[in-house]
Amino acid sequence: MTACPTGIAHTYMAAEKLTQAAESLGHEIKVETQGSIGAENVLSDNDVREADGIIIAADKDVDRSRFVGKRVLAVGVAEGIHHPERLIERVRSAPVHEGEGTGAAAEPGGGKERSVGYKALMNGVSYMIPFVVVGGLLIAISLALGGHPQADGGLVIPDGSFWKHVNDVGVIGFTLMVPILSGYIAYAIGDRPALVPGMIGGWIANTGALYDSKAGAGFIGAIVTGFLAGYLVQWIKKVKVPRFVQPIMPIIVIPIVATTTLGLFFIYVIGKPISWVFTHLTSWLGGMTGSSAILLGAILGLMIAFDMGGPVNKTAFLFGAGLIASGNQTVMGMCAAAIPVMPLGQGLATLVRRRLYSEQERETGMAALFMGVFGISEGAIPFAAARPAQVIPANMLGGAVAGAVAGMAGVTDAVPHGGPIVAVLGAVGGVPMFFLAVVIGTVVTALTTVTLVDVAERRKGGAAEAGAAVAGNAAVVGDSAVEPVVVGVGAGGGGAAGGGVAAEPRTVGAVVPAGERAGGDGTEGEGAGGGGIEGDADDHTDGGAAGTEVLSGYLTERTVRRQLVAGEKEAAIREMAELAAGTGRVADVDELVRVALAREAQGTTGLGEEIAIPHAKTDAVTAPVVGFARSADGIDWGSLDGTLAKLVFMIAVPQEAAGDEHLRILALLSRKLMDGDFRARLQGAEDEAAILRVLGEIQ
Numbered sequence: 001m002t003a004c005p006t007g008i009a010h011t012y013m014a015a016e017k018l019t020q021a022a023e024s025l026g027h028e029i030k031v032e033t034q035g036s037i038g039a040e041n042v043l044s045d046n047d048v049r050e051a052d053g054i055i056i057a058a059d060k061d062v063d064r065s066r067f068v069g070k071r072v073l074a075v076g077v078a079e080g081i082h083h084p085e086r087l088i089e090r091v092r093s094a095p096v097h098e099g100e101g102t103g104a105a106a107e108p109g110g111g112k113e114r115s116v117g118y119k120a121l122m123n124g125v126s127y128m129i130p131f132v133v134v135g136g137l138l139i140a141i142s143l144a145l146g147g148h149p150q151a152d153g154g155l156v157i158p159d160g161s162f163w164k165h166v167n168d169v170g171v172i173g174f175t176l177m178v179p180i181l182s183g184y185i186a187y188a189i190g191d192r193p194a195l196v197p198g199m200i201g202g203w204i205a206n207t208g209a210l211y212d213s214k215a216g217a218g219f220i221g222a223i224v225t226g227f228l229a230g231y232l233v234q235w236i237k238k239v240k241v242p243r244f245v246q247p248i249m250p251i252i253v254i255p256i257v258a259t260t261t262l263g264l265f266f267i268y269v270i271g272k273p274i275s276w277v278f279t280h281l282t283s284w285l286g287g288m289t290g291s292s293a294i295l296l297g298a299i300l301g302l303m304i305a306f307d308m309g310g311p312v313n314k315t316a317f318l319f320g321a322g323l324i325a326s327g328n329q330t331v332m333g334m335c336a337a338a339i340p341v342m343p344l345g346q347g348l349a350t351l352v353r354r355r356l357y358s359e360q361e362r363e364t365g366m367a368a369l370f371m372g373v374f375g376i377s378e379g380a381i382p383f384a385a386a387r388p389a390q391v392i393p394a395n396m397l398g399g400a401v402a403g404a405v406a407g408m409a410g411v412t413d414a415v416p417h418g419g420p421i422v423a424v425l426g427a428v429g430g431v432p433m434f435f436l437a438v439v440i441g442t443v444v445t446a447l448t449t450v451t452l453v454d455v456a457e458r459r460k461g462g463a464a465e466a467g468a469a470v471a472g473n474a475a476v477v478g479d480s481a482v483e484p485v486v487v488g489v490g491a492g493g494g495g496a497a498g499g500g501v502a503a504e505p506r507t508v509g510a511v512v513p514a515g516e517r518a519g520g521d522g523t524e525g526e527g528a529g530g531g532g533i534e535g536d537a538d539d540h541t542d543g544g545a546a547g548t549e550v551l552s553g554y555l556t557e558r559t560v561r562r563q564l565v566a567g568e569k570e571a572a573i574r575e576m577a578e579l580a581a582g583t584g585r586v587a588d589v590d591e592l593v594r595v596a597l598a599r600e601a602q603g604t605t606g607l608g609e610e611i612a613i614p615h616a617k618t619d620a621v622t623a624p625v626v627g628f629a630r631s632a633d634g635i636d637w638g639s640l641d642g643t644l645a646k647l648v649f650m651i652a653v654p655q656e657a658a659g660d661e662h663l664r665i666l667a668l669l670s671r672k673l674m675d676g677d678f679r680a681r682l683q684g685a686e687d688e689a690a691i692l693r694v695l696g697e698i699q
Contacts, residue, residue: 001032013080015031015033016672021087048067053091054091055091069096073091082641128181139174140373140376178206183196183199185226186201190229190230193249194229194230201226211267213311214278215310219309274311285300292407301404305338305396308381320334330411335403335418337402341441343369345394345398352450391449409430409434414428550696551695555626566631569600585622585652592616595616607670607673612649621652624653627650678694
C-alpha cells in the first residue's frame, strides 16, 4: 500500500517501483494506492489472506486493522521509491501486526514521521471543522433571518419559532465541536478505546460548572484532554492482564478506567486552577476600570482573542457584559470591537495568501468571514488549533489593536454581544470608529498571520534542504522528514475528494517536494474536487507528426522543446512558461512564473531520478496546458537525491477549474517516469515528434 499526503506523484512512483522490483525478484505483488483520486487497486480480503507480508510505504495514516495477523512493514513513501528490493526482503522478517492501533511507528530505516502530537492535533482539527462551520453558520443565519431587534439594540429570536429551532441546532453543533476535537486527538494516539474518554473529557473541559468555573476551558482544554486521554489509554494498554480479560479490554475496561480517571483528574486537579484564573482575572480587571481606556481596551482585546470561548476570553466578555447594567457601556464596546477580529482576520488571511492554505482551509475561511460579521469568534478556532504558534499571537495582536482603538474613541455597546451585527442593529455608540477599530484589527491579524505562517513554512523548507545534505535519500530534520510541509487545518487537507483535511499527514521520506500540502495551490495537492481540464479542440489535433495525443492532448508539439536554453531553475521556469504561452492558453506569463516560483519557495518540485515537475494553479492560464523540455547538462532543482533535472515537465491549470482529470494525468506521468527504459528513450528521442511518440506511451 502506498500513500503520501498530497496523494499524487510519490504515491504512484512508489507503487511502480515496488511492482518493478517484485517482478524482477520473481514475486507476485498487488499494490493499493491511496491517492487524491481515491483508493485504487484495493486489496481484497483474499489478497490480504494470501499475502506473505504487507508493505505500507506511506506518509499518512492508513487503516491497518485489516492486516491483523500478517507481517507488516511500515515505512515512508521515499523508501518505496528508493529501496523497493530491500523492502521486499525485509517484509519476510517483519513483526506480525497485532492490531495495536492504526498509527504504529514506521520501521527503522523507513524515515521518521512527524511527531505523534502533530498528527493527533491535525486529526482532531479535521474532524472539528465541520462542526464549527455548520454550527456557526446556522447560528448566524438564524440571527440574520429570524432575529428581531430590541429597543436596546439587541437581537432576539422568539422562542418556539422556526429560526429559534435552527439556532438551537447550530448551538448543538458548537457544543459538540470541543468534545469532537478532544475525542479525535485521543483517537489518533490511542485508537478506538481512547475515543470515549477523549470526547467525555472534552465535554468536561468545556463545561465550567463541573469544576466551579463560570467559563469552560474551551478548545485549549479540549487539546489538553485529548492528549491526556490518548496517552492514558496507551499506558493502560501496556498493563498485563489475564487472558480471559483481554477481549473486553478495548470495549469495556479501558474506556471506563480512562474516562473515569481523566474526568475526575480534570474536575479535581485541572479545573481548580481554571476557576482560580477566572476569578482572579475578573478581580484584576475590576481594578483597572479607572486606568487608561487605551490600555484597558488593549488588554481586553488580548484576552478576547486568546482562547475564543475559554476562561480568559470569558473573563473579559463577562466583565464587559456585567458593567452594562451599571451604566458603563464603554468596556463592552472594547470587547465588541475585538470579538469579530479573529474570524474576520483569519478569513481575510486565506484570501490574501491563498497559496498558504488548502482548499478546505479556504472554504473554512469564507465561513469564518461570515461568522465574524455576526460576532462568532469561534469561527477562528480551526485555524488556532491547527497553527497555534502563528495564529494565536496574530489574533491577540489584532484583538489588542481593535480594543485599544475602540477604547481611545470611547465606543460603547449596550448589549452583551459583538461584531458588525450589533452596530447595524443600533446597539453601538460611535459606529464609524467601531468599524474602523474592527477593520484595523482584522487587517493586523490577517497580515501578521500570513507573515508568521510564511516564515514558518520557509523555515521548514530550509530545514528540509539542510537535512537532505546530511541524510541523503532519507533526509530527516528533527522529528519531521523533509517531504511535505503540511499546512494546518488541513494539513491533511487534499487527500480524498474535494481537498478535505481528513488525512492525518505524516511527513516521512525524502523525495516528495518539501512544500507540497494537501489541497494547496500546487496541482499535486488539489483534491478530487478541483482543477478539472477542458482543453481547446485544436490542441487535440497537433500532437506531432504521428498524430499522437499525449496526456489527453494537453501536451502537444507546440509545448515540447528538445533542449532548454536556461541553465538554472528560475530561468527554466520562465522558459517553460513562455513555451506554454505559444498555445494561446496563457494570459499572463509573468503571473504564471510568479505562482510557479512561489510554489518552489514552499519546497522543490524536483522529484529525483533527474525529473522535475514545476506546476501552478492560477488564472494566468485560461485552460490546462502541459509542457516538456530536456536539459542536456541538467539543472540544479534542489532534488533531495542530489540529481540534476534533465527531464522537466510544467503543468499549469486555471485556479477555478473543475474535475480531477489533471490528477489522473499526474498519476500516470509519475508511474511512467519510474521506468528507467522510458526515461532513457525520452532522453534519446531525436526531435519533437519522436519525443511525443515516446510520451504517447503514457496510458
